[in-house]
Amino acid sequence: MNQLLRFTTAGSVDDGKSTLIGRLLYDSKSIFEDQLEAVQASSTKKGFDYIDLSMLTDGLKSEREQGITIDVAYRYFNTPKRKFIIADTPGHIQYTRNMVTGASTANLAIILIDARKGLVEQTYRHSFIASLLKIPHIIVCINKMDLVDYDQKVFEKIEEQYKAFSSKLEVHDIQFVPISALNGDNVVNRSKKMTWYGGATLLHILENVHIESDHNHIDARFPVQYVIRPQTKENPDFRGYAGRVGGGIFRAGDEVVILPSGFSSRIKEIRLGEEVVKEAFAPMSVTMTLEDEFDISRGDIIAKPGNQPEPKQDLEMMVCWMSQKPLNVSSKYVVKHTTKEVKGICKAIQYKLDISTLQRVPDASELQMNEIGKVQLRVSQPLFPDIYRRNRITGSVILVEEGTNETVGAGMIV
Amino acid sequence: MSSYYLSHLKELEAEAIYVIREVVAQFENPALLFSGGKDSIVLAYLSRKAFYPARIPFPLVHIDTGHNFPETMEYRDWLIQELGVRLIVGSVQESIDKGMAVEETGINASRNALQTVTLLDTIEKNKFDAAMGGARRDEEKARAKERFFSHRDEFGQWDPKNQRPELWNLFNGKKNMGEHFRVFPISNWTEMDVWQYIQMENIAIPKLYYAHDREVIERNGTLLSTSPYLKLKPEEKPAVKRVRFRTCGDMPITGAVESHADTIDKVISEVAASRKTERGTRADDKRGETAMEDRKKSGYF
Known part of the structure; x- marks a missing residue:
């Protein structure tokens, strides 16, 4: 039986995220001739020496013009083992909300690191978001190995640094793969240039990672x-x-x-x-x-009578803020939890997180766009939530601003 | 011991049914945009499943270009009977007659773009606040950026750079007066998923999708069915070929492929082996690199 695996990709600008996805699609033969012809033609028009696989994913006009990914794009491919849904999310700071969006339904996150640059602020931010959103599995792809002469030491140093940092994260399944998305090393096919690497290729991990326990099958x-x-x-x-x-x-x-x-x-x-x-x-x-x-x-x-969620009117949650207008104490919102909708008021912002260091910044008066903090919310009627760590479906809420109707916050109940 | 996971088709089905039910729960006056193509057929089928044993609690809306395949119309009327659901037809011809839309001229003229005018007019006239469609993200690169619940302003326009974030399965259908939503319950399905689902559930589809003999001409590498709506160039000589259609749009723009696949199993093997996308046979998408994005921004399906 073919299973569905949803994964998200994250990286900074120019980490080669779109190229990696293009490579996965291309090497798994999920790209069609007419798509490839269109990309080939555009690449030639721009004067490139090689086919720019990122054009397969950057669909909007302004993305193609600027050569960057703006919005989450969903991509699909199949292998005989699984069907994959990729949420390809942009890595720019101002678009964190899209990354949280892509991560919210993912079983797995691919974190891309440029081998030349090592861990950068975006790496911390993305990894933390993956951990916060309880994505059960992370694959760290150290990309552009071709530009560091496929050097084992570079890979091992980054792996070591990442492990030291990730001990603070709540992700229990992290794997590391050295790749070159541009040349296809260790993406679908094993690299001939990195014989020192004994692990599996990226696709092999995607096809075999254990996802049967990703849903809660305990609390009815x-x-x-x-x-x-x-x-x-x-x-x-x-x-x-x-x-x-x-x-x-x-x-x-x-x-x-x-x-x-x-x-x-x-x-x-x-x-x-x-x-x-x-x-x-x-x-x-x-x-x-x-x-x-x-x-x-x-x-x-x-x-079930023996396993009931408790009614709660005062909720504590980690909130990722997604609106230009900051979250303030006393602001009111519509709160959507499963199929229920209530009113909510922000009672306190207990602290803000410095996402690069995971340090708590106390006495925060507001949460700005792309900031994450611990918030106390009072709701107009009791909700029956679970904690997010226990159940991503019954432990999550969104905050909607009245008037503009915009989705302004994503909350994970603690 | 049972295993507690779903096959990819059952998981996609569960997701689509959840979205369809969410539309009925969140909106006052939803509708399903029905083209007679396989994707909207699957959507109608899923809607039936979602509310059974009740009838589907919204009408099917057909934007009729007047250039449909007769087989599509026959199927549409049969399905409406079968489902016991209301049909609302928005007529492109009527929009043209009223002067709201201007017919294209020339050899490649099509009514595809004109549908937007009729569609928006039909939505406004019937006060629909949500219109569900069978668009899939794998179809086209602009569609890959589409949300399940996609907001449209009071002019029916889509703003791809400023979409609401969509988290978990919490869909925000809140809107102001005059605005509406387009909802795409089978966003995450691929062409292959749709075919496999049709096979698994044994869903009846129009005969056009199976191999049959048809009089066609070849234009720009595409086989087009002869019809009263297709103007022929002097050098174009119609010939009978064994073909089938991968998509079902308007007669003058929907390309056929030569095929002997006359059963669902054979169609699936053919789709699996195909190296071209299904929209590769659609002349409407070949009008430029961002043809779909441009149409979608102004309110197209």
Whole structure:
């Protein structure tokens, strides 16, 4: 069975991120002739000696003009083992929000380091974001090895420096690969220039990394998304609860509790379309019917009596700020948590993080765009969240500014 | 012991159904843009699954250029019956007659770009606040930058450099009066995923997608079906060939490929072996490097 792996790529300007993706697509034969012809023509027009693979990913006019990636671009490729979704995110500081966006759904992050430059501020920032967003796996690609004569010492020094820094991160699976995206060394095919490297190629790791445990299959959570009531002649009384499982496993006959009401019942049936489903787990979308009739609506959470999330009106969370207008104490927002929407007010900013050193900066009065800090938020009605570290689906919120309707903050509950 | 992970197709299905349900929950008056092509067929099929045993709680909207394949129209009418859903037709001919759109002239004239006028007009007239479409990010480089919930200003325009960040599966569909959203539930699907899903779920699709005999001409390396809408150059000589279509747009701009794939299994092997993208057969995308981005910014699908 072919699995889906979502990964994100991060690097600074000119780390060769787009070239790496172009290389992965090209060497895994996921690029089509007409795409390649178009890129070839553009490369020739610009007077390049080689095909600029980055043009395969930089799709917008202004990106091509400036030769940089502006927005998250999604790319797809298949191998016989897996289907891959790449969120190709820009590395510029001002576009951190796009990186957080790409990272939020990823199983894995590829961090690119230029072998000539070693660890730079962006490396710390990206790694920290990957850790903060709980991406379970990181691959550090030390790129442009061709420009340092494929020198083992350069690779080992960077690996050592990264390991020293990453001991402060909460990522448990980190692997290092020396590559040249431009020439294809160790991307899909093993490098003949780096015989000293005994590890796997990048693609081999992508195909084999263990992702079965990336979802929470322990704490049963089913946020009700929509109530299905056909009200037709054939189904006058049908009442089904549609949603996507946020965690744990649900089976017909299971005793469940509905939050916030606290009513309990049993699952009568789980189905999707006409098909009856034996068990439902994250990230499945299903429709549940219960033995008893209650007033259940969007935003309610179905859980198990022995494992219920606690109601919370005061939330502590790490917030990544994404708006030009800073986050201030006393500012009000709409808070979206699973399928529930409430009002929220910022009660305190406990500290700001210096992302390069992971030092806490106390007494922060505001969070500016691309800053990350620990925030206390009071919400208008109790939510039933999990901590983000335990569950990325039920532990995350977004903050929306009223008036502009912009998504201004991403919050991870601690 | 059961294994608790999904195949890539089941995971993509779960994601799409979640997005479709989110649209119905967050918007007052959504619609599904239905072209009769395989992607919008899959979208209609997923919508049925999402709300079963209730009927699909939104209408299907067809922007009719008047240049459709007859097979597409036949299929559309059959599907509407099958789903028991309301159909709303926006007519490009009507937009032209009313003077809202001006027909292109010349040998390569197409009504493709005119659809935008009719589409925006239909959205406004019916007060749709969300229009779902079957666009996929793998189709074209500008589409690769598209969000699931894609905001459109009061002029229906897309601002690719200033899109809302989209985190986890928390979709922000908030908007001001007059604005609307385009929503793309199968954003993460590739052409191959769509075909494999059609095979897995045994979904009926128009006969055009399977190999059949058809009178065609060759223009700019593309095989085009003869039709009343296609003006022929004097040197173009129609010939009957065994072909099928990889996409189903308007007759004058949708290229056919020579093929003997007359079953879904054969189509899938052919798609797997193909070295050209499906839009490589679309004359509308060959009008310049950023043809799609330019059309999308002004409100195209």
